[in-house]
Amino acid sequence: MKQKIVFPRFDAELNTDVCDAYNNAELTLTVRMGFSQINPAAGADEGTYHDYGNAAKPARKIIKWTPATWKAWKDTFCSSVQAYWSDKFWLINDAGSFLYTAKDAQVYVPNVWCRLKVVGQEGTAANNHHSIDVVRLHPSVKWFGSHEHLYDSKDINSVEKNRDSHNKKVMQQAHVHEFGHILGLGHVDIGKAHCPASGDTNASACYGVSDVDMNSVMGSGMQLRLEHSAPWREAVRAFSVAEVFSGGASPTDLLMPFARLLVGSNTLFAVWPAKMKRHYPRTPAEAAAGTLITAPPKRGAK
Amino acid sequence: MDAVSQSICIYRLILDDIDAKVTMRGGGGLTAITQTTDDIFEARIAQEGHEDIRTYQIELSESGAPKILSVKESTKSY
Numbered sequence: 001m002k003q004k005i006v007f008p009r010f011d012a013e014l015n016t017d018v019c020d021a022y023n024n025a026e027l028t029l030t031v032r033m034g035f036s037q038i039n040p041a042a043g044a045d046e047g048t049y050h051d052y053g054n055a056a057k058p059a060r061k062i063i064k065w066t067p068a069t070w071k072a073w074k075d076t077f078c079s080s081v082q083a084y085w086s087d088k089f090w091l092i093n094d095a096g097s098f099l100y101t102a103k104d105a106q107v108y109v110p111n112v113w114c115r116l117k118v119v120g121q122e123g124t125a126a127n128n129h130h131s132i133d134v135v136r137l138h139p140s141v142k143w144f145g146s147h148e149h150l151y152d153s154k155d156i157n158s159v160e161k162n163r164d165s166h167n168k169k170v171m172q173q174a175h176v177h178e179f180g181h182i183l184g185l186g187h188v189d190i191g192k193a194h195c196p197a198s199g200d201t202n203a204s205a206c207y208g209v210s211d212v213d214m215n216s217v218m219g220s221g222m223q224l225r226l227e228h229s230a231p232w233r234e235a236v237r238a239f240s241v242a243e244v245f246s247g248g249a250s251p252t253d254l255l256m257p258f259a260r261l262l263v264g265s266n267t268l269f270a271v272w273p274a275k276m277k278r279h280y281p282r283t284p285a286e287a288a289a290g291t292l293i294t295a296p297p298k299r300g301a302k
Numbered sequence: 303m304d305a306v307s308q309s310i311c312i313y314r315l316i317l318d319d320i321d322a323k324v325t326m327r328g329g330g331g332l333t334a335i336t337q338t339t340d341d342i343f344e345a346r347i348a349q350e351g352h353e354d355i356r357t358y359q360i361e362l363s364e365s366g367a368p369k370i371l372s373v374k375e376s377t378k379s380y
């Protein structure tokens with residue numbers, strides 16, 4: 001079965017048709033990105049544009065987009081964001097949700113594989129989840145002040161964002177970090193004393209003070225962490241709760257009640273722990289025992 | 303100390319402080335130091351999506367060299 005829930009930041013689709021003795025359910029978040037060009041004024045080949053789009057800030061040299069450079073930029077944006085964020089997390093099903101019977105007649109508790117689809121479309125489309133304007137920097141320009149709705153052509157490149165305590169460069173591709181915000185993630189140090197959640201969480205200290213935090217993708221680096229699975233966990237909880245309300249996992253369902261009870265079936269308080277390695281579907285008994293299966297298990301016929 | 307010498311001295315103090323204290327070294331760098339009142343100077347460092355602002359209070363005396371009395375850090379988001 002394929003089910004869809006629309007969230008403000010993305011559409012979520014849970015696909016259990018792919019489930020068998022070895023394959024988990026797939027949870028795909030789809031983000032529709034709207035792209036608009038910013039070109040030099042009056043059709044000129046070259047011009048300038050101010051940092052942050054603010055006339056009081058330094059003006060940087062920009063050049064006109066061509067159809068080929070524009071298409072290449074958008075394609076690279078979408079494919080690199082998708083490659084970074086998709087297929088990295090598995091959520092362990094401790095809710096007893098989405099039970100299915102495979103061809104070997106065994107009931108399984110699927111884990112959830114976290115996938116991402118980035119769809120690039122025109123900035124004017126009505127159904128964009130997030131829209132950005134993009135300037136194309138002149139080759140001589142090293143840096144431009146971007147913000148969440150104003151990017152520059154070099155924001156997909158890896159650039160030095162910071163130096164760690166050993167004076168080692170901490171590099172980041174800005175658009176991969178920004179996409180974390182689009183998914184709903186905040187900066188790595190939010191909530192710590194030097195970055196109170198009540199203050200401006202864009203302060204530089206919020207991007208990580210320790211070397212470890214600085215290297216997080218929600219800091220100044222490129223490291224993915226388990227907590228970055230939060231958007232998928234939020235979505236899977238919604239599907240899990242919806243399953244109970246829709247009667248899909250009702251205690252009166254004669255097919256599943258024992259298996260579900262065995263797992264614990266506490267949809268509301270399930271944690272859905274995240275892992276960064278494939279974890280195979282479990283039998284209800286394995287799930288109840290807390291067994292985690294990371295190597296292909298011996299199962300009956302598919 | 304004449305006025306130009308004194309202001310050069312103040313800007314040098316601020317530049318040295320920024321070099322010593324600012325750890326986030328990427329971004330657009332230092333884009334402005336502006337005097338906002340007699341004894342207050344504001345330095346702006348451009349970063350993606352925001353500027354880091356360091357506001358300096360300077361002690362000015364007729365004869366002696368200027369001194370940094372305090373530094374306040376803030377952020378302007380865009």
Ligand SMILES: [Zn+2]
Pocket residue numbers: 177178181187351
């Ligand atoms: Zn950010």
